[in-house]
Amino acid sequence: AQKITQTQPGMFVQEKEAVTLDCTYDTSDQSYGLFWYKQPSSGEMIFLIYQGSYDEQNATEGRYSLNFQKARKSANLVISASQLGDSAMYFCAMREYSNYGGSQGNLIFGKGTKLSVKP
Amino acid sequence: GAVVSQHPSWVICKSGTSVKIECRSLDFQATTMFWYRQFPKQSLMLMATSNEGSKATYEQGVEKDKFLINHASLTLSTLTVTSAHPEDSSFYICSANNRVTSNYGYTFGSGTRLTVV
Numbered sequence: 001a002q003k004i005t006q007t008q009p010g011m012f013v014q015e016k017e018a019v020t021l022d023c024t025y026d027t028s029d030q031s032y033g034l035f036w037y038k039q040p041s042s043g044e045m046i047f048l049i050y051q052g053s054y055d056e057q058n059a060t061e062g063r064y065s066l067n068f069q070k071a072r073k074s075a076n077l078v079i080s081a082s083q084l085g086d087s088a089m090y091f092c093a094m095r096e097y098s099n100y101g102g103s104q105g106n107l108i109f110g111k112g113t114k115l116s117v118k119p
Numbered sequence: 120g121a122v123v124s125q126h127p128s129w130v131i132c133k134s135g136t137s138v139k140i141e142c143r144s145l146d147f148q149a150t151t152m153f154w155y156r157q158f159p160k161q162s163l164m165l166m167a168t169s170n171e172g173s174k175a176t177y178e179q180g181v182e183k184d185k186f187l188i189n190h191a192s193l194t195l196s197t198l199t200v201t202s203a204h205p206e207d208s209s210f211y212i213c214s215a216n217n218r219v220t221s222n223y224g225y226t227f228g229s230g231t232r233l234t235v236v
Binding site: 033035042043044045047050091095105106107108109110111112 | 153210214229232
């Protein structure tokens with residue numbers, strides 16, 4: 001079973017509008033972390049935002065916020081006031097902190113969502 | 120902030136030759152390095168995990184004799200693709216486990232685009 005599911009292969013958003021990128025996860029661990037990365041066409045992985053499983057507040061970083069719904073195991077990324085430079089692939093990822101899931105400390109990535117911002 | 124320098128950023132090689140990719144942590148000690156492979160329009164898939172001074176742990180389906188990983192120092196890890204074939208053409212990217220960085224423990228290199236002809 002997939003541990004990270006991103007159901008939107010591609011999304012379009014009008015410049016200056018907000019967009020939500022979906023991510024659901026599957027883990028039996030109580031302690032885990034959720035990450036979002038942006039990957040432009042150059043290939044580099046740009047860290048956007050992090051949410052720990054014990055964090056009670058939703059994480060925010062500038063125009064990025066994470067809508068964390070623990071009971072639903074979802075960690076959607078919200079980008080406000082989209083800009084043309086936001087066009088890129090976006091990956092949701094998870095790290096499990098216990099050894100229950102066989103974690104070696106690596107990140108497990110979803111398949112990504114390609115976001116296109118229209119002028 | 121913490122930086123992992125990855126070289127080369129792109130390489131084209133002939134089938135049957137070997138290619139070495141380097142990841143160097145510039146201002147921190149990378150005790151663990153993760154190596155990922157990403158085929159076009161796909162996700163990052165973990166190939167192997169290397170810890171300084173010990174043998175790498177490979178994921179199922181990754182040939183350890185083909186993808187040689189060396190992590191001889193706390194600042195340098197290398198991935199050598201031996202006897203490369205066109206099906207090895209991919210984007211390879213490293214990620215260092217770094218408890219010092221603000222990115223909650225992970226610093227990525229900039230990636231290497233390998234094309235085997």
